[in-house]
Amino acid sequence: DTAVSQTPKYLVTQMGNDKSIKCEQNLGHDTMYWYKQDSKKFLKIMFSYNNKELIINETVPNRFSPKSPDKAHLNLHINSLELGDSAVYFCASSQETRAGYSGNTIYFGEGSWLTVV
Amino acid sequence: AQSVAQPEDQVNVAEGNPLTVKCTYSVSGNPYLFWYVQYPNRGLQFLLKYITGDNLVKGSYGFEAEFNKSQTSFHLKKPSALVSDSALYFCAVSLSGGYQKVTFGIGTKLQVIP
Numbered sequence: 013d014t015a016v017s018q019t020p021k022y023l024v025t026q027m028g029n030d031k032s033i034k035c036e037q038n039l040g041h042d043t044m045y046w047y048k049q050d051s052k053k054f055l056k057i058m059f060s061y062n063n064k065e066l067i068i069n070e071t072v073p074n075r076f077s078p079k080s081p082d083k084a085h086l087n088l089h090i091n092s093l094e095l096g097d098s099a100v101y102f103c104a105s106s107q108e109t110r111a112g113y114s115g116n117t118i119y120f121g122e123g124s125w126l127t128v129v
Numbered sequence: 130a131q132s133v134a135q136p137e138d139q140v141n142v143a144e145g146n147p148l149t150v151k152c153t154y155s156v157s158g159n160p161y162l163f164w165y166v167q168y169p170n171r172g173l174q175f176l177l178k179y180i181t182g183d184n185l186v187k188g189s190y191g192f193e194a195e196f197n198k199s200q201t202s203f204h205l206k207k208p209s210a211l212v213s214d215s216a217l218y219f220c221a222v223s224l225s226g227g228y229q230k231v232t233f234g235i236g237t238k239l240q241v242i243p
Binding site for chain 1: 161163165167170171172173174175178180217219223225230231233235236
């Protein structure tokens with residue numbers, strides 16, 4: 013069974029469109045993340061949710077809206093896509109709690125390759 | 130603020146030779162340190178981490194790393210490189226205590242030459 017699964021794996025879309033990426037984890041973790049990896053492989057956190065509650069919201073354009081219907085799912089919706097949004101988006105999860113970070117391992121999905129044309 | 134530096138964009142090593150991928154960090158407190166590996170078109174896979182205790186940490190696939198507090202380093206090592214070790218390696222750091230985010234380095238491409 014895949015621990016962190018995200019769909020779609022590849023997505024090609026036109027500028028101005030709205031798209032969503034779905035993510036599910038079956039590890040029983042409380043915390044989920046979205047990371048963005050750019051063309052230079054630089055990896056940066058976008059959002060973090062703990063038990064459906066937003067914890068980290070980096071300086072991401074408000075065209076990006078995460079939604080967590082339950083602690084096992086964290087979807088990413090992107091409005092009005094721009095060329096600069098082309099990247100690989102990774103969903104991840106860990107067993108961190110609100111009590112404080114204790115160095116739990118982050119488990120990554122396989123990535124969603126978004127190309128905006 | 131926390132940061133991590135991987136000073137080498139690429140490391141080339143001959144198969145069978147020992148390998149080292151360098152990482153230094155900067156945090157204002159006790160760090161948690163991680164190494165992840167990314168194969169082409171795949172997600173990041175956890176290799177090993179330092180939380181506390183023994184400075185020498187052993188991880189997956191024969192990799193190990195040594196936490197050196199005085200030099201603020203956490204270099205990844207393997208005694209004998211395999212061609213299949215060729216991949217992108219990320220060092221990451223976070224602070225202990227409180228709700229912290231993990232900061233990743235820019236990655237080092239390891240090329241093992243047959």
